[in-house]
Amino acid sequence: MKLVKSLLLGSAAGLIAVGGAQAADLPVKAKAVEYVKICSLYGAGFYYIPGTDTCIKLGGYLRAEVAINATDFNGNFSSVNGSQNRLTNYYVTRARSDLNIDTRTATEYGVVRTFADVVMSWTTDNYTGNGTGNGSTVYSQLGSSGVSGPNNSNAGAIAGGTLGVYYAFIQFAGFTMGKAVAQFDAPWTNYPGNNFDGLTGGGGTVTGVNQFTYTADFGQGITAAISAVDPTAYYQSNLYNTSAGLSVANFGTGGYGINAFGGTRAPDIQGMVRIDQAWGLFQLSAAAHNNHVAYYATPGLVGTEAAGHPGDKWGWAVQAALSIKNIPTGAGDVINVQAVYTDGATRYNFQSLASQNYAMFGGTNVAGAYQSIGLAGAADGVFANGTGINTVTSWGFRGAYTHNWDAYWNTAIYGSYAQLKYSNGGAALVCGQLATLGAATAGITSCNPDFNIGTIGLITRWTPVKNLTFSADVAYTMLDQKFAGTISTLAAGPAFVVAKPGAVYELKDQSTVSMLIRAQRNW
DSSP, X not given: OHHHHHHHHHHHHHHHHHHHHHHHXXXXXXXXXXXXXXXXXXXXXXXXXXXXXXXXXXXXXXXXXXXXXXXXXXXXXSHHHHHOSTTSOSEEEEEEEEEEEEEEEEETTEEEEEEEEEEEEEEOOOEEEOOOOSTXXXXXXXXXXXXXXXXXXXXXXXXXXXXXXXXXXXXXXXXXXXXXXXXXXXXXXXXXXXXXXXXXXXXXXXXXXXXXXXXXXXXXXXXXXXXXXXXXTTTOOOEEETTSSOSHHHHTTTOOSEXXXXXXXXXXXXXXXXXXXXXXXXXXXXXXXXXXXXXXOOTTSOOOGGGOOOOOEEEEEEEEEEEEESOTTOTTXXXXXXXXXXXXXXXXXXOTTSOSEEEEEEOOXXXXXXXXXXXXXXXXXXXXXXXXXXXXXXXXXXXXXXXXXXXXXXXXXXEEEEEEEOTTTHHHHHHHHHHTTGGGGTTEEEOOOOEEEEEEEEEEEEEEETTXXXXXXXXXXXXXXXXXXXXXXXXXXXXXXTOOOSOEEXXXXXXXXXXXXXXXXXX
16 A cells, blocks of 8 residues: 555656646746727727827728719810810729828827828829920910820829828827818818819818918817918919910910919918807908019020019918808708908919819801810919019809708709909900910900809719718809900911811800719728
């Protein structure tokens, strides 16, 4: 019995010794996994980045759409789109994926926020002309035929599409630094109730603009902001030198000379005051815009320092916006309206996605005329060699009423109107130069570069499930141009973008109808 007991104890001791040796060879036990935690500080969809006190939210959308008798996506207002011939796309398609990243961290100075929004798009190309005529002459609108095939302008730097940065900004202690929607804009930017991009009648930087902004929050829904904005990409319209470049070909694009902006010298200064309440909001905005010309120039030549230049001239704009919610017609119904006036700051009316030049062809009843054409051009100002800048004035409005039929369907009727005038002596400079073009413009019976443009549209949206929406948007646009009579274009010879023959064209108002059909899944 003592022998059996000794054997059992010896075996147990041996097993313990072996087990201890094996345990020493095993790796140290890993720390517990840090699971992603919900961050409830800033609303739904935020999570803590593991190991930090920073919250992050990912969002975006995927969109597929087709525009009929439109660009991507504006009316057929100029170039091959306005020609209304075999070079014009009857439809344009686009597929787009959007990704946005929102991070927020609570600090003793308040929340530090970063926001970035990147889009990837594939869009139908337009046809483009060969670009050069006989010899060294370059033409761009009226004349004989000759075009190249699709130029793959939308292929971009990456194969099969384009990459765009909409927003990239930091917000800290009331400051916004980077690319964001301008403070001048109404909260709905270009879209009081529509999908159509081209409405005039107010400012709109849908894809953001570089800025340095301070926003003060006074409580009770009252805020105010002051902002320095880079105008180069989105706030410079045309600044025409009528003495250089105003030819029949240039006039045929809706242009009045060479666009003579110099380098950027001063930011646009914007200010905004907003009252945001349960009933809606009211916003008043103002902006100052510097017009800085390079040098005087002669036709076909680049101006030099020796040629001199006009002095800088500041333009300005003011805008009021009103949104009314909870109206008696139905839950969620809303009315959004705004109005703007500009002097030397036209892009605050003809916003960043609106056309700046119009050359639209149509039919005619004038004997001997080949077709009709509507010509118009927006500008911040015009000048001639030896003169100062004559600023261009404009005013406009846009708005929409949106009605929700039920939880799945809504319809909006919307519209816009803008009037632009070459006041302050600008019309005399344009018409004086046109008179020097001889027989080509001798048929103009009324020379007036002023114009009006209006759009009215209807959109219906269906959201069968949350965050998936199908929409159909129809827009009618009318160009009311003030030229009358006829122009005679150059004879056949060089290659021209829009394949129009050298002929007589009636100067006439034009209109167009566009349709946009879209499917979009937000996430």
